[in-house]
Amino acid sequence: MQVGSEAHKELYCRAFLEGHRKYEPEDLPWPDLQGDDLKLIQGIPFWDHALQAEADAGPMVKACAEVATDPLIREALALQGYEEERHGRTIQHMIDRYEIEINEIHVEMPPNVEEAFIDFGFEECLDSFGAFGLFELARRSQLVPRELFEIFDQVMQEEAHHIVFFINWFAHRQINRGLVAGATVGPKAAWHYAKALSKLGGIFFGGDSDEGEDFVVTGAAAFVDNLTPSLVLETSLTENERRLAGFDRDLLRPNFVPRVARTMLPVLKLLPFG
Numbered sequence: 001m002q003v004g005s006e007a008h009k010e011l012y013c014r015a016f017l018e019g020h021r022k023y024e025p026e027d028l029p030w031p032d033l034q035g036d037d038l039k040l041i042q043g044i045p046f047w048d049h050a051l052q053a054e055a056d057a058g059p060m061v062k063a064c065a066e067v068a069t070d071p072l073i074r075e076a077l078a079l080q081g082y083e084e085e086r087h088g089r090t091i092q093h094m095i096d097r098y099e100i101e102i103n104e105i106h107v108e109m110p111p112n113v114e115e116a117f118i119d120f121g122f123e124e125c126l127d128s129f130g131a132f133g134l135f136e137l138a139r140r141s142q143l144v145p146r147e148l149f150e151i152f153d154q155v156m157q158e159e160a161h162h163i164v165f166f167i168n169w170f171a172h173r174q175i176n177r178g179l180v181a182g183a184t185v186g187p188k189a190a191w192h193y194a195k196a197l198s199k200l201g202g203i204f205f206g207g208d209s210d211e212g213e214d215f216v217v218t219g220a221a222a223f224v225d226n227l228t229p230s231l232v233l234e235t236s237l238t239e240n241e242r243r244l245a246g247f248d249r250d251l252l253r254p255n256f257v258p259r260v261a262r263t264m265l266p267v268l269k270l271l272p273f274g
């Protein structure tokens with residue numbers, strides 16, 4: 001399979017369109033939570049950040065679909081926009097159902113939607129890698145009702161579909177614009193990953209004013225004892241492989257972040273906090 005070819009485009013678009021599942025957030029089997037279970041969910045500090053990210057993504061990806069010239073790519077992008085919007089509605093439904101207090105969110109449309117989608121795609125590749133691991137660690141802790149994990153497991157798997165679609169869309173686009181041959185390892189991709197990483201660093205270490213606070217770590221630490229960077233990295237690597245295993249072998253997979261993680265892991269283990 002030639003990356004960038006018409007056949008490649010058909011494959012990554014069809015794989016994405018065929019992976020779609022129909023459901024409405026309010027029809028999902030939400031458990032009744034009481035007492036400590038309810039307090040734990042209400043106390044997780046990242047729901048407004050999660051809602052903001054999904055609420056921003058839905059309209060932006062849909063707008064990106066509208067400017068796509070290829071009908072099949074347009075259909076796939078529109079579907080991703082719909083799924084992001086549904087993620088937002090899923091989180092909103094949970095917030096309402098469990099009376100979780102959050103800060104108000106504001107959605108703004110970026111001036112250049114295609115550029116915004118590229119930034120967003122690389123951020124999703126980076127964030128999903130860590131989220132897959134943290135989600136698994138939280139699941140193992142058994143502190144949260146299994147039914148909730150099953151609901152969000154579906155969201156996680158949709159994110160896996162998004163990142164595989166994105167990395168193939170990006171490579172196809174770069175090649176067809178004559179920008180680069182080995183798109184995913186090209187300097188452009190590395191630059192985008194660096195940008196995504198600096199944003200994530202802001203979120204982790206509170207350098208980024210309003211979304212500051214170490215919400216990811218605080219959130220995860222609510223579930224997991226002895227949370228170490230190497231445990232997160234190791235679990236993320238395993239989970240990343242598991243979640244991406246079912247995709248067609250001819251599709252590209254986001255491999256930059258796992259490769260960096262695999263390199264870092266032995267070094268991290270030598271450190272006192274690792």
Ligand SMILES: [Fe+2]
Nearest residue numbers: 054083084087
């Ligand atoms: Fe999403």
Ligand SMILES: [Fe+2]
Nearest residue numbers: 084124159162
């Ligand atoms: Fe997504």
